[in-house]
Amino acid sequence: MSAVRVLVADLNVDLSPLTKQLWAERVAHRVIVEDGQQHLLVAEAEDAERVKALLEQWQAGQLQQQPPAHDARAWQALLSLTAMPVSSIGLLLLWLVYGWMQISTEWQPWLMLGAELWPQQRWHWSAYADMGLWTLWRPALLHFSLLHIVMNSFWWWILARRIERLDGAWVLMLLVLSSGLLGNVVQWWYAGPAFGGASGITLALLGWVGMRQRRGQSYQLPAGLLPLMIVWLLLTLFADTLFPGLSGTAHGAHLGGLIFGLAIAWLWPLRPSQEV
Numbered sequence: 001m002s003a004v005r006v007l008v009a010d011l012n013v014d015l016s017p018l019t020k021q022l023w024a025e026r027v028a029h030r031v032i033v034e035d036g037q038q039h040l041l042v043a044e045a046e047d048a049e050r051v052k053a054l055l056e057q058w059q060a061g062q063l064q065q066q067p068p069a070h071d072a073r074a075w076q077a078l079l080s081l082t083a084m085p086v087s088s089i090g091l092l093l094l095w096l097v098y099g100w101m102q103i104s105t106e107w108q109p110w111l112m113l114g115a116e117l118w119p120q121q122r123w124h125w126s127a128y129a130d131m132g133l134w135t136l137w138r139p140a141l142l143h144f145s146l147l148h149i150v151m152n153s154f155w156w157w158i159l160a161r162r163i164e165r166l167d168g169a170w171v172l173m174l175l176v177l178s179s180g181l182l183g184n185v186v187q188w189w190y191a192g193p194a195f196g197g198a199s200g201i202t203l204a205l206l207g208w209v210g211m212r213q214r215r216g217q218s219y220q221l222p223a224g225l226l227p228l229m230i231v232w233l234l235l236t237l238f239a240d241t242l243f244p245g246l247s248g249t250a251h252g253a254h255l256g257g258l259i260f261g262l263a264i265a266w267l268w269p270l271r272p273s274q275e276v
Contacts, residue, residue, distance in 0.1 A: 003030075003041035004048045007055060011038060011218075018058045027051060033166050086169045087160040090176065091153055094198060097141040098149050110138050111194045118192040128185060136188070140180040140253075142196030152198045159205040162219045175264070179204030179257045186256030195250045200257030203229065207261025215270055233258065 009015060015031055015038060022029050027050065028043035042051050101107050114121075114131045121127035128136065143149035164172045183200025209219045210226030236249045 003043055004045050005039055005041055006048055006051050007038075007040035009038045009040070011036060013038065015040065018054065021054060021058075022051065025050075084161050084164045084169075086172045086176075087157070087164050090160060091156055094141065094143065094149060094153060094156070098143050101142065101144075107142060110135075110142060111196065113139065113193050114188060115193045118188065122189045122192075128188075133181060136184050137177070137181045139184055139196040140198045140201055143198070144196060148197060152202055155202045155206070156198065158221070159202065159209055162221070163205060163208065166217065166219060171268075175204055175208055175261065176201055178264075179260045182260050183253035183257035187250050187252030190252030191250070195253065197250060197253070199250065200253035202257070203233075203254050204257035204261035207258045208265040211262050211265035212268075212270075215265075217270060230258070 007015075011033070018040070019029065019031065022042075027047050029047075029051070030041055030043075032039050032041065040051075042048055097107070113135050114127060117127045117130070143152065160172055160176075163175065180198070180201045183204065184195075187195050187200070206226060206229055209221060210223075213219055213221065213223060233251075233254055237251050237255075240249065240251065
């Protein structure tokens, strides 16, 4: 069953009192941004009439806030997860693989992708074809410490949800799959096998958000976040140049992911209402 659109509002309209009331009454809904406007959608058609009545009260300033049910927060959290499936499944997958790494050693061959080909074959396209797309991409799922996965999960949850909400699930999937592959290819070319982590993907998402915000689309993130991360990348690169291995950073994956995110965000067309 498709969602029912019950309200279209400007971006500067605060819908939070209305959505809080809907969560309190366990009405499954979500707010998406399309063509520079907010669209309130309800999951079930039978809820539409009740929501329209609440809309009239809200517009008249007469909406009476009802105390939420004792499990309303849990209900809201569950519905938020299902409203953004790619973000939720991606985060779950990272932690499942991390848990698997704690109880098994079967992931270790993932680290040694193309070990017999590097460095002699790194300039040959046939080496990358021999390894294959999955073999090249899958090290992005590996995290070698709790801090490593916590930091990537933190940035994933901030960035991926915004991209999925504003740009759609398919755009997020394209960014994740493409940046993970490209970043790992660059890393393998730069330093060979034995690397892992989703930081290249994270930086691609950051590059996408930072560039798109410069072009006029708002993701409600500080404009200085992207320059700050670029400075951090340059500092770690400089430190590892002076003292090889100091930071343990996969610079190739990081730079490859960031450049890909910036480039595709620059090339990807904005909607007409978002042009500046």
